[in-house]
Amino acid sequence: PQLAAYREHLLSEQHLQSVLSLKECIANPDVAFTRGILEPLASLRRVGKIDNINCVILVDALCEAEYHRPDHGDTITTFLGRHMPSFPAWLKIVATVRTQLQEVTKQLPYTRITLDNVNSNENIQKDIIGYINFRLQNSPSIQSNITLSSSGKSESGSVSQHKFSQHLLNLTQGSFLFAKLTLDLLERGQLVAKSSGYKVLPVTLAQIYLLHFNLRFPTIRSFEKVTHILSVCLSALYPLTLLEIYYSVNSLLVDKFLPWKEFLLRFKLLSGFLVKRL
Structure with a gap:
């Protein structure tokens, strides 16, 4: 790994681990990003612990963050835009966005490459x-x-x-x-x-x-067995564990409780549509 030195640095600096904890990232993401990522990387590069090469941070589907735009604070796009002046020249961002939603990236000073315009490429x-x-x-x-x-x-x-x-x-x-x-x-x-x-x-x-x-669920009745599972998974802001999905599905059922074995049978009906994380 190109940033093995950064990993070792984090393991040896307890205060940086605290800065990058989930609690601190939520409470003050600007400080966490600057002190926990940008400043240590720049310091390690200066002393030669990171090779003299360009590194890339890939941010996929910037537009999806817009679907969950907060009432206050940043989206990923505005967050990146504000911190771009602090990025070292050797650390690049590669971000993707759907063509029809590229308006959300207009404030980012990135070079644009179109991957789905078959007429121009x-x-x-x-x-x-x-x-x-x-x-x-x-x-x-x-x-x-x-x-x-x-x-x-x-x-x-x-x-x-x-x-x-x-x-x-x-x-x-x-x-x-x-x-x-x-x-x-x-x-x-x-x-x-x-x-x-x-x-x-x-x-x-x-x-x-x-x-x-239609092939998997030829009738409304067969589809109704998995509607709650799909609703939970599609509305979640992060991938859920099987147990989290199970409890969330049962919270939607007012009149009856779905047994675990029955839930597993219904979940298997969605194989190929939902990817189970190990």
Whole structure:
């Protein structure tokens, strides 16, 4: 690890551990960030304990913090903006934000790179078409589910694969997630796209997720078994443990108590949708 010296420094300085405790980070995040992170890093760099290289802090999905914007105080974006002048030149920030919500980053003096504008960056198209072709070439089930037929005759595999890959590339609009989930459905046989217009293919991520849920929960009654679990997980500001989810779900049930074994059975119905942290 590049910052092993920083870790050793924290372990040897009890007061820094106190500054970076959860309690202090909540009470005074500015002091915690400056005294607990920026100043020690700068000091270690000056004495040569951190190599003369650039380091990166990755902050993913800045826009999600806006959904939980506090009534007072900072969001992550405003916090970073205020502390940017204090950052050493060798410590860089790489932050991501959804294209449609990039307005929240207008106060940040960062260089902007667009990863989903397929019209201005041909590398995005090359990467996605490379991924699609890799999946096609390595999955016989996908190949069989996209082979077109007309007048009783099947097109050659290479022709069908080329047509399909170009069609899916246009649908993705730069989204690898869309490409992956669509190909997963085809590989499992839950989608069969053998018509020339590929009309059965979803055109948005929302349609893909709706299809997944319709396949998993074909009736309202079957979906009702997991609604409380989903409500708790989606409203939480941080990943919950299984026990925390269980108690939260039961707090929503006024008339009856959900036994632990029944909860586990319902939770298993969401495998693939919810990732269980070990």
